[in-house]
Amino acid sequence: MSFSWNIVTDLRAMWQWAFIRNAFEAGGIASVMAGIVGYLVVLRRSAFATHALGHGGFSGAAGAVLFGVNPLYGLLIATSSGGVGMALAGKRATTRDVEIGTILAFMLALGLVFLSLYKGYASEAYTILFGEILGISTAEVLLMLEVSVGVVVVMALVYRPLLFSSLDPDVAEAKGLPMMALGLIFMLLVAVAISFSVTVVGVLLIFALMVTPAATAVRLTQRPIYAVTASVLLAVASTWLGLTLAWFASSYWPYPVSAFPASFFIVTIAFCIYVAVRLGVWVARVWVRPLPAKSSGDVEPISEGV
Amino acid sequence: MQKGNLDLGDPEFAIRASRVEVAYGKQSVWHDATFDVRRGEFVALIGPNGAGKTTLFRLLLGLQRPVAGSLTVFGATPRRGNDRIGYVPQRHSIDNDTFVAAQALVRLGIDGTKWGPVSSGRAHRDATREALEAVGATELGHVSLGQMSGGELQRIFLAEALVGRPDMLLLDEPLSNLDLRRTRELVEVVHGLVRSRGVTTLLVAHDINPLIECLDKVIYIANGRVASGSPDAVLTSSSLSELYGVPVEVLRDSRGNIVIVGGENPHEKAVA
Secondary structure (H helix, E strand, O other), X not given: OOOOOOHHHHHHHHHOOHHHHHHHHHHHHHHXXXXXXXXXXXXXXXXXXXXXXXXXXXXXXXXXXXXXXXHXXXXXXXXXXXXXXXXXXXXXXXXXXXXXXXXXXXXHHHHHHHHHOOOOHXXXXXXXXXXXXXXXXXXXXXXXXXXXXXXXXXXXXXXXXXXXXXXXXXXXXXXXXXXXXXHHHHHHHHXXXXXXXXXXXXXXXXXXXXXXXXXXXXXXXXXXXXXXXXXXXXXXXXXXXXXHHHHHHHHHOOOOOOOOOHHHHHHHHHHHHHHHHHHHHHXXXXXXXXXXXXXXXXXXXXXXXX | OOOOOXXXXXXXXXXXXXXXXXXXOOEEEEEXXXXXXXXXXXXXXXXXXXXXXXXXXHHHOOOOOOOEEEEEEOOEOOOOOOOOEEEEOOOOOOOOOOOOEHXXXXXXXXXXXXXXXXXXXXXXXXXXXXXXXXXXOHHHXXXXXXXXXXXXXXXXXXXXXXXXXXXXXXXXXXXXXXXXXXXXXXXXXXXXXXXXXXXXXXXXXXXXXXXXXXXXXXXXXXXXXXXXXXXXXXXXXXXXXXXXXXXXXXXXXXXXXXXXXXXXXXXXXXXX
């Protein structure tokens, strides 16, 4: 391969490779899923439950590796069943840190023993924990595409009731929304988004796709539909930019190194955007448009006896 | 669903309760409750913590069934998802980092139960604007919920309940955590809605004094029993003593403020 500093030539050189094209497609699909579902995760404060489901996914993927099945199936099965379990456990279950943490540790241990029993222990563990987006096959991309089309259709149908039940559960219940069913649908959507995100950035870094872009987006716009859009765009941008940077860094790095992990760049970019947005919002608030204090006029000296 | 034009309900009464008993498991909350609320009445629900005020709302919303007696809302058995009722539950707080514009929440009050894409976007937007206007919160539409003060939030919740043009409002402790000025402002807004729209309104309150001038009726829940009537009839030493089964004194100051002494449980302050 020859490289120039001409960006167009370089990009064309990069996209010659099927594994790179697969990585961009799979990364794009996973990021769209993560961006959409991530907004609701942030809104419902289920970030820790999401993290835990990812660890459940670790045991699923490890089990699949041990039995010679595609790890993506193992991921989907483990995260879905974990998600259904959490949804059935009730609406408060996703915020029960202690119980979730206990199950999370057990799931990781289970994954550990599955992988120990498998011959290629080290490399498979590394792949599941930190992602190996450059190893995704065309068949896997097609599977991801099919599932994600289903997710987008479901999302379009349940979007408003799901938003309502997340933001104002008591009123939504009184208005007759099926809360249990909505919780179940939400956890299944989370399960799919996690399984896809794990293939891109791995179990340990899924927050970078599932939470960081959405957490950035809610600070940019306060209209839910715009926030979902921004969350998706940020997730896709982080993934594609991260992949490109990983490719160029690995190509241009003058010292002998096998390859820079794509997950590092993806997570770093998502993180940098998050920090930049928080800083920007802070600067805008402090210097550009000072807001009145939150409780102005709300607490005043009591002048009359109650 | 059958909202608006054709109203087959009871023409006179919004709520009729006859010998209603409600329980959680085997634990009876209150029993033998017989009262009614006429259409367009402004009613305060008072009584000590844990007496079962919110439970009455749950019955009216169809979230819970009475174990005995009969209860009707607009002439029909209460059912979940009744869009003639607007509900503001008691909320202890909203997180500072809830980055959602107020108007998005208000709008969910009208389209939050609709599945799939909606075609009536403009109508919903207009209804949202009109609801914000009705509670005097037009300028708050774009403010995010996490940035709002307690009084502002209560207006937004009220707008959310109001946006579907309900015939009845159930407001659970909207005045708690508000200072005197905000309390008075919110009471004025609610009272204005009751009078201008004829919305039957039940409001759970800890302190009856800010409301006393606008009320049509008081429902007092204590000691497993329910008393109702005009404020002057219910809030007397003899009526409350009978309700509690122990001597209770109702004191009035020179401006008509009421203090209830003796009926509170040990955790309660000496305020109705």
